[in-house]
Amino acid sequence: MVIAHPAAAMHHHASFGLVADGGHPFIHVMVDIGDHAPDAWDVNASEAGMATWQRIADTTQGHKVYRKVSLDTAHWQLHIPDDAFSRLTSLPPLDVLYLDWLQWLEKHASVSPHNHFANAVSAFVHKIREGGLIVLDHKHINNMSEDSHPWYANINDAFVHLNNGSMLANQGLVEWLSPDLHGDYHSHMATVFKVHHGINGPLTNKDWEQAMVPWTWMTMxxxxxxxxxxxxxxxxxxxxxxxxxxxxxxxxxxxxxxxxxxxxxxxxxxxxxxxxxxxxxxxxxxxxxxxxxxxxxLVGDLPRRSYHLLGEAFKLHIVHGDLLRIAPALHGSNTALAVREPLRRKVVGRCPRWLGQTLILQSSEPWMPNPVKGLQWSGENATPMLAKTMLEFAKMQPLSSIYSSIQTMQVNHVVTVSHGTASLGEVMRAVMSFYDDLPPVMARAPMEMTIVCLDEDDYTDLHTVPHQFQFLPDDGSCAD
Known part of the structure; x- marks a missing residue:
């Protein structure tokens, strides 16, 4: 289940408490101007001085994610510092929209008065799935009544017809207890509306379940x-x-x-x-x-094209996709990541299991020397033989005391992204050069390299493949 609480500020504990006792895994999305994450304020502690929330792996977009350490139910609380309307409309649909502040919707209403509940909600209801819920918190009901601010004008209506053709069915009141960030319990009350998008039209026929799938791989x-x-x-x-x-x-x-x-x-x-x-x-x-x-x-097995270097225990894999999305699937106990420093930080933030298994191609600080001098990742003027350098570093850095941030291990798989001119011939010649320079008596341990590329045209120039490399079909047979 995905519940969003836009413009929550420090009140996000109310919506969290509403779903926390349900026993079903949920994603709790906060979008607000400013940082209101649990560890951004001096309140993330129990009476014993222990942190009640812990930051875990980031989303694929790099947004912070937290979980309440005492709650058994699987959950992820996202904190996105941004304009609520623009960000949420760019994300997948929701199961539940929790509202206690409607001002972020008012300027997007197409019908006056813009601050009326029905008109404001009409601007966003297309992002709530069929059968989803709008939960209207009564937090401001005493000082924003219908006379002064009509956010609560429809709480007694059985049905609310919106100007985009959708309809809200009033499901009644809900009341619950929830601890705030200090641990003090508060009572909350809200009116719940069920969303219906009619019997015809694009919102009715939309595959909402499929549209919401990205929430899982973005967050988990x-x-x-x-x-x-x-x-x-x-x-x-x-x-x-x-x-x-x-x-x-x-x-x-x-x-x-x-x-x-x-x-x-x-x-x-x-x-x-x-x-x-x-x-x-x-x-x-x-x-x-x-x-x-x-x-x-689950994402399942990754489609890939594989090539074998004849005479050596080496395989090259080409995978088309987003490294930040599939990084958890590519991790292994003897696998090393070889990318530029900014991307390395994003991958480790997204999948902390990569920590200590990333080769150092660039220094983390500008005043430190770079292992690859004048590194240029892509283009016609890219650093030559970069794949060879990665394989050399994979053999050397994890066993060197100079690179203390890398754990000691025998690397048998290097994961990287498109580099150079994204040519099969270019990367294969670099691999061949690596093996040509090895001493004849050195044992050839099995080694693999996976290149992840976003562009579907990368590494498709089959005419440049040297005859020393052989294509490996998925069925395990060998064919040129």
């Missing part, structure tokens, strides 16, 4: 994995990850010791102690099992 990294990947996580009792920019509890304790030592430099403010894990015990495994029961959500 595990959805980009295969069924076998999910089963592997379960068998290995994989721990849920947190965002790489947040402190772990061990790191926080080191900072705390320094903070309390007058002779040690320390941050001015530590913030609450982070939890050991962002999910309660067993909750992450139950979420993975839920995914296995809903395999239609």
């Amino acid at each position: 990294p595990e959805v980009s994995m295969t069924k076998a990947d999910i089963q592997h996580l379960l068998v290995n009792q994989a721990k849920p990850t947190v965002h790489p920019d947040v402190l772990t509890q061990d790191e926080w304790m080191v900072q705390w010791l320094r903070y309390n030592d007058p002779h040690e430099p320390s941050p001015m403010w530590l913030g609450p102690a982070p939890p050991i894990h962002p999910w309660p015990s067993g909750a992450y495994a139950r979420y993975l099992q839920w995914l296995l029961r809903h395999p239609q959500l």
Whole structure:
């Protein structure tokens, strides 16, 4: 379920509390001007000084995502700093629109008065699925009555006919308790409307379920994995990850010791102690099992074109897609990521399992020397033989103490993106040069390289393929 609460500011706990007890996985979308994420204010703590929310993997667009660490139900709270109307209309449809402030809708109403509930909602109702809900919080009902501000003009109407042809059916009142960011419980009341888009027209015939699918892979990294990947996580009792920019509890304790030592430099403010894990015990495994029961959500096996270098244990894979979307599926314990620094940060933020498994092609700071001098990624003047450099770094950097940010491992798979002129012949000649320069006595361990490309025309120039490379069909047979 996807529920959005635009212009919520610090009141997002109300809509969260409405759906948190339902026991069904949900995505909670906040869009607001300014940063109102749980860790942006000095309130993300229990009475014991423990953080109540934890930042986890970003969305594919780089938006911050949080979860309430005490809640067993799988959920993702997105915080998007932007204009609510423009951002939400560019995103997939919603199940539930939660409203306690309608001003963000008023200027988009096509019928006067713009501040009337029915007219304001008409501007956005096309982004709510058939049978979805609009929840109108009574937060401002006492100081914004029909006389002064007609946001609540329709709360007693059985049906509300909108000027775009859709209709809202009044489902009555709902009342619930929810803790705020300080942990204090408050009572909330709202009028609930059910959305109907009529019996004919594009909104009636729209496949709403399919239109909402992008919410899952945009927000939930595990959805980009295969069924076998999910089963592997379960068998290995994989721990849920947190965002790489947040402190772990061990790191926080080191900072705390320094903070309390007058002779040690320390941050001015530590913030609450982070939890050991962002999910309660067993909750992450139950979420993975839920995914296995809903395999239609998973991205499945990635279509790819593969080539084998004759005489060597090397395979080249070409995958067309968005690296930020499929990065979780490409991760492996002996796989290294080789991309430019800005993209590296996005991938690790999206899939923290890549942390410590990224080759360093560019330094993270402008004053530090670059391992690849004058790196130019693409175009006719791109750095030559870049694929060869990646393979060399994959053999050297994880075993060198100079690159302490990379974990020690034997790399057998390098993942990168389109580079150079995106030519098969170009990258294959670079790979051949790498193997030609290896000492004859060196053992040839199996190695693979996957190139992810957004442009469908990249790496399609089959006429440039050297005869030393052989195409590998999906059925496992060999054919030129």
